[in-house]
Every structure is written in C-alpha cells, then in structure tokens.
Amino acid sequence: MNNNVLVVVTVGLVLLLNMEACYGQLKIGFYKGKCDYEDVESIVNKVVNESFASDRSIAAALLRMQFHDCFVTGCDASLLLDGDTSEKKAVANLNVRGFEIIDKAKTALEQACPGIVSCADIIAMATRDAVALSGGSVARYEVETGRRDGLTSEQANVDLPRPQIPVSNAIEFFVNKGLSDTDMIVLLGAHTVGVAHCNFFRNRLWNFGGTGSADPTMDPVLVETLKSQCPESANNDGDVVNLDQNPSSSNVVDNSFYQQIRLNRGILEIDQKLALDPSTTAVVATMANDGVTFLNLFGKSMVKMGGIGVLTGTDGQIRLKCSSANAI
Numbered sequence: 001m002n003n004n005v006l007v008v009v010t011v012g013l014v015l016l017l018n019m020e021a022c023y024g025q026l027k028i029g030f031y032k033g034k035c036d037y038e039d040v041e042s043i044v045n046k047v048v049n050e051s052f053a054s055d056r057s058i059a060a061a062l063l064r065m066q067f068h069d070c071f072v073t074g075c076d077a078s079l080l081l082d083g084d085t086s087e088k089k090a091v092a093n094l095n096v097r098g099f100e101i102i103d104k105a106k107t108a109l110e111q112a113c114p115g116i117v118s119c120a121d122i123i124a125m126a127t128r129d130a131v132a133l134s135g136g137s138v139a140r141y142e143v144e145t146g147r148r149d150g151l152t153s154e155q156a157n158v159d160l161p162r163p164q165i166p167v168s169n170a171i172e173f174f175v176n177k178g179l180s181d182t183d184m185i186v187l188l189g190a191h192t193v194g195v196a197h198c199n200f201f202r203n204r205l206w207n208f209g210g211t212g213s214a215d216p217t218m219d220p221v222l223v224e225t226l227k228s229q230c231p232e233s234a235n236n237d238g239d240v241v242n243l244d245q246n247p248s249s250s251n252v253v254d255n256s257f258y259q260q261i262r263l264n265r266g267i268l269e270i271d272q273k274l275a276l277d278p279s280t281t282a283v284v285a286t287m288a289n290d291g292v293t294f295l296n297l298f299g300k301s302m303v304k305m306g307g308i309g310v311l312t313g314t315d316g317q318i319r320l321k322c323s324s325a326n327a328i
C-alpha cells in the first residue's frame, strides 16, 4: 500500500473511533437544548420535590432502585420493566419502591418533549434530587446523562449480594463492575437512610450462626430493642426498622451511618462488618469523622455507579413508557 493511502486510512480510522467515543459517552447536561425550551432536569426536580413533600423516605427508595438497576445489566432501567419473569420478580427486588416517582417524571417529560429522555436517566436525576433534598446542598452532585433504555429484563440476571456477604466478596462485587473498594465503602453509606425488613437480620438477634444467641458484635442494648420489633417467630416479616439507628437522622443523607456502625449499631451483618473488617475500618473512621468528605465522595461514587454498563448513542431505545419496551 502507498504511504499516502495508509496515512489517509489511519487518520480516517482514528477520527471514526474518536467520534464513536464522543458519541458513546455520558455527559453533564446531555439534554440541554434537546427538549425545546424546557429544562429536563428541572422537570424531574419538580416531580421529586412534590413526591418528597408527601414522603420523606423517597431518597432511600430511589437510591436502592438505582443500585439494583445499575448492578444488573448496567444502568439501563431494566429494573423498571414489567413482565412475568422480569427483574422486579426477583426476591432481591420485591421491596424495591419508588416506581411511581419515575413514572410521574416520565409523564411530565413526554408532555414536554416526547421520546427524548430515557427512563435510565430519570432514575439517575431523580435519585440525585432526592438525595439533595434529604442531605442538603453539600449532598447535591451533578449527574451525567445520555443513557438509553434496555430492551430486556430477566429475573435470572439478578445476582445481588445478600446481607451476610463477607466484606472481601462485597469489594470484589464492586470491583467487578469497575468501582473501587472505597466506592463500596462510600456507597454502602446509602444505608444512612431507609429501612430493612426483619427477615434480613433476625438471625443476628436470635440465632447467630446457629449459636442460639445474638451476634456478639451487636450492641446488646440494640439487640433488646430489635428483639421486641422482630420477634423470633417469623410472622412479622413485613415489619421494618431504620438502617440508620440514630433517630434524629434516619431519613437524612449524612455520615451518621458510619458513626452508628462504629458504635456496634449496624442493622445488617455487612454494615457491621464494614466497621470491623481490617480492610475497611480506617475508611469507615474517616467517613464517621468528616461528614463533608463523605457527602463529596458519595456524589462522586454515585456518578461512577451511574456509569456502569450504560447504553448510549444508538444502542437500546428511549422508552415511551418506563414499564414496557416500545412496540416495534
């Protein structure tokens, strides 16, 4: 091949690859100018504000929703799809809540500019807004957008960690998705809001590891309180307790989760182990001591989580309704 041709071909190839890269990336403000004169982010923000006014626990709902969406086939809103064997039907997802908030935002956006904003991006924007409402201005982070929606959702793909997972496996679970061990510690800080059902931690109260007694790493005062909320006879699995046992901040996105687990007041086994494991205890101490650092890192890690396995460019689709893929 003649040298000039080689140069032209190479330059062309490099340009093409570059275009692909730009085209396929998330960015802050992706929807600017794409929805007539409307501001997509503020349409979502308005819906989240209205929902928050009647239910201050929506940050917990949406944080868990985004986690469960992103760690199963990427942040593609596959969790939102209805179906007999869709992800929603997996045991790990039975208590995921907040779908109606995403639907409300989607309806408002379809009115403003049909077919433009993905359900996957709505999850990211709405979660950010709910976190900001629950944690104040320091908790607000800029989200990247430009995701597209997935076409399929299968219960069988749902492989989310159980609360008994060892710390090293939890780290591995995050590292496998391109996140770091610090991201794992920081994102588990989402357990600063929301609730857990008795069945996820009852064993720690009544029969830890077949011992017939409580988990010795749990504060005995907390054990007694929780025993009355979650009796041994498992007939109250619908009952819940706050993941953050500091009563003044159970619904606040802040660093008190780390303070609580350092006081042996973690609810889930993984929460408590995070404070005790030699590989995570130092970062936990840092988070417990500095709420601003935690909130800064939390936003950054949420953005990283929001980038897992995303569909961009012409991949996937922009769903018209978040609970079903578009008819072809």
Ligand code: HEM
Residues within 6 Å of the ligand: 059, 060, 061, 063, 064, 067, 095, 096, 097, 161, 162, 163, 164, 165, 170, 187, 188, 190, 191, 193, 194, 195, 196, 197, 198, 200, 243, 268, 270
């Ligand atoms: C090793 C990792 C994790 C495990 C084993 C785990 C496990 C759990 C379990 C068992 C519950 C209680 C569910 C229920 O009773 O309905 C829960 C709740 C929750 N999780 Fe996690 N989780 C993990 C990581 C995360 C991450 C990374 C986030 C978000 C960034 C998150 C956000 C939440 C929230 C906000 C709740 C409360 C939900 C509500 O109030 O409806 N979790 N988690």
Ligand SMILES: *[C@@H]1O[C@H](CO)[C@@H](O)[C@H](O)[C@H]1NC(C)=O
Residues within 6 Å of the ligand: 042, 043, 045, 046, 049
């Ligand atoms: C939502 O509420 C926040 C906090 O009160 C406020 O700053 C923001 O302007 C509101 N957003 C919209 C679109 O109304």
